[in-house]
Amino acid sequence: MSTLKILVIDDEPGIRSGISRILRNFRVDYPFMEEAFDFVVQEASTGEAGIELIETDKPDILLLDNKLPGIQGVEVLEYIRKKQMNIIVVMITSYASLELAVKATSDGAYDFIPKPFTPQELKSSIENITKRVFLKKMTNKLQETGKQIRFQFLSVLSHELKAPLNSIEGYLQMIRERQAGPQLESYDYMVDRMLERIKGMRTLILDLLDLTKVTSGKGTRDIREINLVDIAHTAIDTMRPYSIQKDIKLNLHGNDVVKVMADNEEMEIIFNNLISNAIKYNREGGTVDCTISEDGSCVEILVEDTGIGINPEDLNKIFDDFVRIKSEKTRNITGSGLGLAIVKKLIDTYKGTIEVTSQPDIGSKFKVKLPIDKPCS
Amino acid sequence: MTTKKTILIVDDDQDYLYQLKARVESFGFQTLLAESQKEAEELILKTKPDLAILDLMMENEDSGFILCYKMKKKYPEVPIIIATGVAAETGISFDINDENNRKWIKADLFLEKGIRKEKLKEEIDNLLIKMNS
């Protein structure tokens, strides 16, 4: 038997004691788990008190009301996320604030329970979470036995490099065995797929080269005053043939000169990635708008598209190494999943920021801010 | 006349899926394909395969386990093979015959993705025979 610690943060004493009562003798036991789980419940009536308990007692699961007397539930959520704590958060909210709950879900909450809830609703939510905790534990265990290398860059990289090789090797074997018969045309699909995988590998290698520029940085960096608009023009020109193919209009807005202290090549990498994504993940006949402007001590680069968009739950993943969103819409688009990771790392070295907002099937908007004359670190 | 047995193959690498499909069909089976855990879950609502080959890591790192669990719940008698490239990359190796692992991974067999053709056929045949006896 394992015991999971649950913390309830809610200002209504009735809810707190209700939850404690419902879960007191509750137990989750699945045939595929090697052990059953039961629960201990702690209570806090404010976000502030809750955070203290989070620090001292490290709960596994947090049931969080959003409307609290002091700091709000979402702020507690933010605190947990910032500190990258391994706590599964469930928002308890009334239907009136369902929208907020949905937003909270994209901010890192795992689930939400509408208020008022029945004991059964609470139990089934806790049951789901327990399953999740269990599987996480299991996968963590697997990773530990693998000396935790899976999430290290190199091992993911080796996976990314091997996958296309395996696929090409598989096709070549099929061809060698004449598996599709004597007709040469029957092998067209295989050849196309091999070329596609090779293209993917080439992209990956190019992106890796960009990445080494970021991480080795400093020595080769050449920081001087440059005009971002020139760089945007170059990037757009490079991308032109690609956009014509997809019938996408590329527009550049703003002043003719926007100066910033930065490395030319690094700025090119940022533009290339943002603009190529805006084309790649666009629809046929769509538009890409790039706007460069000055805003006090910062320059702002906006890249907007009219493409497939990104689901809210995927938004904060896309800047991680090797992350690509898999869906029917992205199925035939090649990429390494490194582009935005590189962009983010670069921008961090300038102490700038990058934000994304997006609506599925409508479009995405990437906003970069860079300090004009203080490139740091 | 005997009808062909249906094998469900789930993998998020479309090329691996294509290649495995060709291979399994060359053994004389019919195939049913899905590219994600989600797609597979929808498929098994309507159709019951005779055997399933699942990739371990798809949209999530544990997709294969979860899918396996759900399938076993719905069709306890359908044998499941979990195919993984994990061992080769990370040095992790599972042992399905280990009692401890068996308890929580309800798969009948773990296979390396690079397994030889003859061996694969043998394993599939074995599982099908075991289940029908």
Ligand SMILES: Nc1ncnc2c1ncn2[C@@H]1O[C@H](COP(=O)(O)OP(=O)(O)O)[C@@H](O)[C@H]1O
């Ligand atoms: N403009 C965009 N519109 C929609 N999705 C995008 C956009 N830019 C990036 N993405 C999503 O984010 C993922 C990561 O982007 P990136 O790091 O550039 O990798 P890549 O383009 O090589 O896949 C992409 O795979 C895609 O799913």
Ligand SMILES: [Mg+2]
């Ligand atoms: Mg990209």
